[in-house]
Amino acid sequence: MLSLILIIIAASFFTGIIIRVKSLASGRKGPGVFQPLKDVSRLFKKGVVYSETTSFVFQIAPTIYFSSVVMAMLVVPFGQSKGIISFNGDFIFFAYVLALGKFFSIISAMDTGSSFEGMGASREALYSMFAEPAFFILMGSLALLTGHTSFQEMFAALHIGSYISYALAILGAFVLMMVAMVENSRMPIDDPKTHLELTMVHEVMILDNSGFDLGLILTAGYLKFALYGALVVNLFIGVFPYQYSIPMFFVIQLVLASGVGLIESFMARFRMSHNAQFIFVLTSVSLLIFFGVLLILGKFA
Amino acid sequence: MGISGSFLYYSFAISLLGILSLFFLPIRLKANLAVLVIFLNSILTSFIAYHVLTEGTFESNFYAGAMLGNVQIVVDTLSAWFILIINFTSITGALYGSGYLKAYDNPASKLNLHWTLFILFHLSMVWVCMLQHSLVFLVAWEVMSLSSMLLVIFDYDKPKTLKAGINYLVQMHISVTFLTVAFIWVYFQTGSFSFLAVRTFFGSNSNLWLFLIFFVGFGIKAGFVPLHSWLPHAHPAAPSHVSGVMSGVIVKLGIYGIFRMISFLESDFLLLGEIVVTVSVLTGIYGILNAAVHRDFKRMLAYCTIENIGIIGIGMGLGLIGMGTGSPVLYYLGFGGALLHVLNHSLFKSLLFYSAGSVYQQTHTRDMDKLGGLIKRMPKTAILFLIGAIAIGGLPPFNGFISEFILYSGLLEGLKSDNLSQISLLVFTLAGLSIIGGISVLTFTKTFGTIFLGSERESHEHKPLEVSKIMLVPQYLIVAVMLSVAFVPQFYLNILSSLLGNFIPGFVHGGASGFTESAGTIANVNIYSMLFIGLAALIWILRAYIAKGKSKQIQPSWGCAYVAPNSRMQYTGKSFSKSLGKMFGFLLIEEKKYKELSVGEIFPKPRKHASHYLDFFEDRVINFVTHHLVYATNYFKFIQNGRIQSYVWYGIVFMLAIFLMTVVNILK
Numbered sequence: 004m005l006s007l008i009l010i011i012i013a014a015s016f017f018t019g020i021i022i023r024v025k026s027l028a029s030g031r032k033g034p035g036v037f038q039p040l041k042d043v044s045r046l047f048k049k050g051v052v053y054s055e056t057t058s059f060v061f062q063i064a065p066t067i068y069f070s071s072v073v074m075a076m077l078v079v080p081f082g083q084s085k086g087i088i089s090f091n092g093d094f095i096f097f098a099y100v101l102a103l104g105k106f107f108s109i110i111s112a113m114d115t116g117s118s119f120e121g122m123g124a125s126r127e128a129l130y131s132m133f134a135e136p137a138f139f140i141l142m143g144s145l146a147l148l149t150g151h152t153s154f155q156e157m158f159a160a161l162h163i164g165s166y167i168s169y170a171l172a173i174l175g176a177f178v179l180m181m182v183a184m185v186e187n188s189r190m191p192i193d194d195p196k197t198h199l200e201l202t203m204v205h206e207v208m209i210l211d212n213s214g215f216d217l218g219l220i221l222t223a224g225y226l227k228f229a230l231y232g233a234l235v236v237n238l239f240i241g242v243f244p245y246q247y248s249i250p251m252f253f254v255i256q257l258v259l260a261s262g263v264g265l266i267e268s269f270m271a272r273f274r275m276s277h278n279a280q281f282i283f284v285l286t287s288v289s290l291l292i293f294f295g296v297l298l299i300l301g302k303f304a
Numbered sequence: 305m306g307i308s309g310s311f312l313y314y315s316f317a318i319s320l321l322g323i324l325s326l327f328f329l330p331i332r333l334k335a336n337l338a339v340l341v342i343f344l345n346s347i348l349t350s351f352i353a354y355h356v357l358t359e360g361t362f363e364s365n366f367y368a369g370a371m372l373g374n375v376q377i378v379v380d381t382l383s384a385w386f387i388l389i390i391n392f393t394s395i396t397g398a399l400y401g402s403g404y405l406k407a408y409d410n411p412a413s414k415l416n417l418h419w420t421l422f423i424l425f426h427l428s429m430v431w432v433c434m435l436q437h438s439l440v441f442l443v444a445w446e447v448m449s450l451s452s453m454l455l456v457i458f459d460y461d462k463p464k465t466l467k468a469g470i471n472y473l474v475q476m477h478i479s480v481t482f483l484t485v486a487f488i489w490v491y492f493q494t495g496s497f498s499f500l501a502v503r504t505f506f507g508s509n510s511n512l513w514l515f516l517i518f519f520v521g522f523g524i525k526a527g528f529v530p531l532h533s534w535l536p537h538a539h540p541a542a543p544s545h546v547s548g549v550m551s552g553v554i555v556k557l558g559i560y561g562i563f564r565m566i567s568f569l570e571s572d573f574l575l576l577g578e579i580v581v582t583v584s585v586l587t588g589i590y591g592i593l594n595a596a597v598h599r600d601f602k603r604m605l606a607y608c609t610i611e612n613i614g615i616i617g618i619g620m621g622l623g624l625i626g627m628g629t630g631s632p633v634l635y636y637l638g639f640g641g642a643l644l645h646v647l648n649h650s651l652f653k654s655l656l657f658y659s660a661g662s663v664y665q666q667t668h669t670r671d672m673d674k675l676g677g678l679i680k681r682m683p684k685t686a687i688l689f690l691i692g693a694i695a696i697g698g699l700p701p702f703n704g705f706i707s708e709f710i711l712y713s714g715l716l717e718g719l720k721s722d723n724l725s726q727i728s729l730l731v732f733t734l735a736g737l738s739i740i741g742g743i744s745v746l747t748f749t750k751t752f753g754t755i756f757l758g759s760e761r762e763s764h765e766h767k768p769l770e771v772s773k774i775m776l777v778p779q780y781l782i783v784a785v786m787l788s789v790a791f792v793p794q795f796y797l798n799i800l801s802s803l804l805g806n807f808i809p810g811f812v813h814g815g816a817s818g819f820t821e822s823a824g825t826i827a828n829v830n831i832y833s834m835l836f837i838g839l840a841a842l843i844w845i846l847r848a849y850i851a852k853g854k855s856k857q858i859q860p861s862w863g864c865a866y867v868a869p870n871s872r873m874q875y876t877g878k879s880f881s882k883s884l885g886k887m888f889g890f891l892l893i894e895e896k897k898y899k900e901l902s903v904g905e906i907f908p909k910p911r912k913h914a915s916h917y918l919d920f921f922e923d924r925v926i927n928f929v930t931h932h933l934v935y936a937t938n939y940f941k942f943i944q945n946g947r948i949q950s951y952v953w954y955g956i957v958f959m960l961a962i963f964l965m966t967v968v969n970i971l972k
Contacts, residue, residue: 056861060757066847067840069843070843074835074836095712099698110749110752113757124753124875131745138738139735140735146719147727150720215850279887302727
């Protein structure tokens with residue numbers, strides 16, 4: 004329950020901070036931190052425009068996408084407090100329920116019959132497919148290290164080990180953050196502020212969404228960021244008491260958000276054709292973690 | 305012979321009577337009679353299966369002449385599980401087929417043959433699960449292969465169909481050769497044709513090689529890579545109800561055979577488990593990669609079958625590893641996941657084949673890039689296909705997720721081992737399974753999106769319409785069973801739990817503790833799926849409430865300010881998976897046919913560009929070998945020269961040789 008509230012709070016400022024950091028880095032003052040929330044609430048009040056080629060798929064997809072992100076949020080724990088849903092193998096449910104949301108967002112893009120949106124859909128499907136093994140190898144390694152298979156138990160047991168486990172946690176944080184970038188279509192993979200449809204990934208998929216549906220999709224995006232941020236935080240807080248862990252949560256989320264903002268200010272997006280290789284590199288980082296775990300456990304005997 | 309035993313005679317009598325009267329019925333009633341016969345046969349054999357599941361193994365035998373002696377019929381829970389799956393899929397297949405064939409103008413003789421074969425096909429599949437006498441088993445196996453081959457070439461006037469049929473025929477006989485060799489080997493070592501002799505064999509000999517021969521023999525049927533190359537030809541060539549049943553169950557009989565042999569194994573579990581897992585992961589990845597790039601949607605489904613066989617194989621391998629390491633939890637999760645996935649795959653794959661068949665019947669094309677926007681013309685078929693697509697991707701809240709979740713739990717359970725090679729293998733399997741999941745999302749979003757969404761890419765001579773009720777009802781039935789697996793998995797898991805309890809008699813399993821523990825988790829998973837549906841419904845209602853009274857406009861799609869878009873400009877299935885195809889270019893061989901612009905061509909004329917993907921193993925390995933074989937056998941062409949005189953001469957030489965050899969005691 005605690006994690007849910009914290010994630011929602013973090014989601015409310017995460018994207019705003021990214022935008023603010025980007026503005027500051029480019030020498031502007033920039034909008035307030037809560038501007039994205041205002042945008043969304045304005046969208047919720049607006050009417051809708053549907054494309055004439057679309058069917059009911061286009062209309063239910065944003066709802067399912069949003070619910071899938073909320074479902075995934077319920078699984079994420081916070082330190083020793085479990086998520087609302089917690090069971091052995093819950094990270095599989097986490098990944099698969101997010102995949103269901105993605106499935107619908109992809110077919111809703113195909114539903115418009117636009118070539119741009121089809122292109123975005125194809126890229127989204129390809130990139131998230133490549134991100135999948137990295138996440139699973141990371142989680143498998145953590146399961147191997149801790150002997151548990153649910154998010155909360157894995158994260159809680161992570162800290163009993165040696166200092167090397169913190170080194171692994173840093174690598175793990177890197178992988179999770181990059182997966183978050185892929186899932187949210189942010190900088191090294193995709194530039195949300197690009198102005199050409201041909202170079203977009205996620206933005207082009209939602210070109211035809213409007214009103215309440217667009218609001219849902221944007222909110223889901225904000226939540227997703229905070230969601231992966233919370234997973235990263237979990238790698239470090241372990242069993243710390245709440246008076247330390249809750250401030251730590253916000254500090255880490257802030258650092259991540261400004262990090263994303265800085266990366267987006269000083270880096271160019273990768274070439275589309277190199278993205279897949281880049282994402283696949285994440286899998287090898289995950290494998291590094293796996294070998295690290297084998298070392299810690301002394302299985303190389 | 306008890307009550308159940310006589311049921312088998314009844315089913316024979318019904319089939320015989322049915323087939324005979326089939327010839328005297330008018331065309332429009334033939335299908336109905338066939339459905340009735342299949343239904344009655346299914347009821348009878350399902351009753352036996354039900355009896356087995358509640359009361360325990362049913363055994364019987366009949367005397368089959370001096371040569372074969374007593375033939376054992378054993379229906380244990382494993383057979384019962386497969387028999388029930390076969391019966392359900394055959395009933396839906398026959399029902400669907402009766403509607404499917406109505407749209408075509410077929411002569412009576414063709415229909416007679418078709419439905420006769422379908423009845424035989426169903427019966428032989430059931431018998432394959434019952435017979436435990438290797439020679440008679442092979443006969444039933446052969447009847448199954450031949451009848452299905454003849455069903456595949458229903459449209460025998462198309463050369464491609466005929467070629468696919470012959471390809472299937474040849475490969476099935478390679479499979480039978482392997483099985484025959486294996487059974488003969490057992491016979492020579494033990495002197496018995498009974499299946500139990502296989503256990504005796506395994507008890508006193510090395511388990512590895514005989515099992516591998518069986519694995520190859522049954523694996524050709526199941527479609528393990530690189531033994532899969534008949535599948536992508538036979539499935540698209542067959543009429544859709546046949547491909548649905550073939551992909552749904554005939555492929556699973558290969559799995560049944562492997563399971564049967566696993567139950568006789570006595571040692572080498574760990575090694576065999578690791579071999580099976582490795583082959584299966586590669587099968588899964590290879591299958592889904594190919595499925596992702598193909599434009600022919602039935603071929604895509606055929607490759608997807610190969611992928612699912614890989615997933616089932618992962619479960620079998622895990623179970624074997626569990627037996628090897630003495631871990632009952634792994635044993636239950638591995639074999640249980642595999643068996644549940646057998647059921648699940650038979651459900652959603654037949655659903656997908658049927659709905660794809662409906663599309664084919666209405667549009668007469670299997671090329672998805674010629675379709676589009678069908679959701680408006682065939683909304684029911686579209687929703688059925690969508691349900692199948694979500695389920696086959698293993699996504700919640702459908703049944704595919706349950707079996708994949710069990711397999712994932714098994715993989716994580718296996719990680720607790722101390723064996724380095726096993727841990728590494730399982731982590732790679734974990735990654736492999738997740739890649740398979742990711743690519744199958746890509747494959748099915750592409751297929752569903754291209755066929756059903758957007759707008760029509762080419763106009764059709766006859767406007768496609770929603771198919772008849774008789775074709776939709778079997779699909780609704782399948783969806784109902786799928787939902788029951790998804791939301792009441794405990795029921796199926798209890799059956800599997802008792803099945804696995806008797807599956808390996810010698811294997812110590814501390815009660816069903818491992819399975820019930822994870823079964824509890826699975827019960828939660830379906831509650832969470834329901835929660836998810838509830839949440840989505842809540843947001844949907846909220847959305848409707850907020851949308852009330854707000855403006856709602858219908859406008860063209862965003863076209864980047866281009867004012868004359870046409871439907872050919874839509875993203876195609878081919879381009880959707882192009883980047884993936886490029887990345888795995890070493891496996892997915894693309895063959896392009898086009899003419900380059902020549903230097904002096906100032907005003908180029910319209911030209912064609914065609915491209916399609918080749919199967920790596922078929923094109924690079926199998927064809928390579930067969931070409932060289934043909935080349936080598938060319939040297940022996942002089943033997944088969946077509947002259948009767950030479951053939952008579954060969955006969956004389958042969959007889960003389962035999963005679964002389966007996967005279968000089970070379971041949972005894």
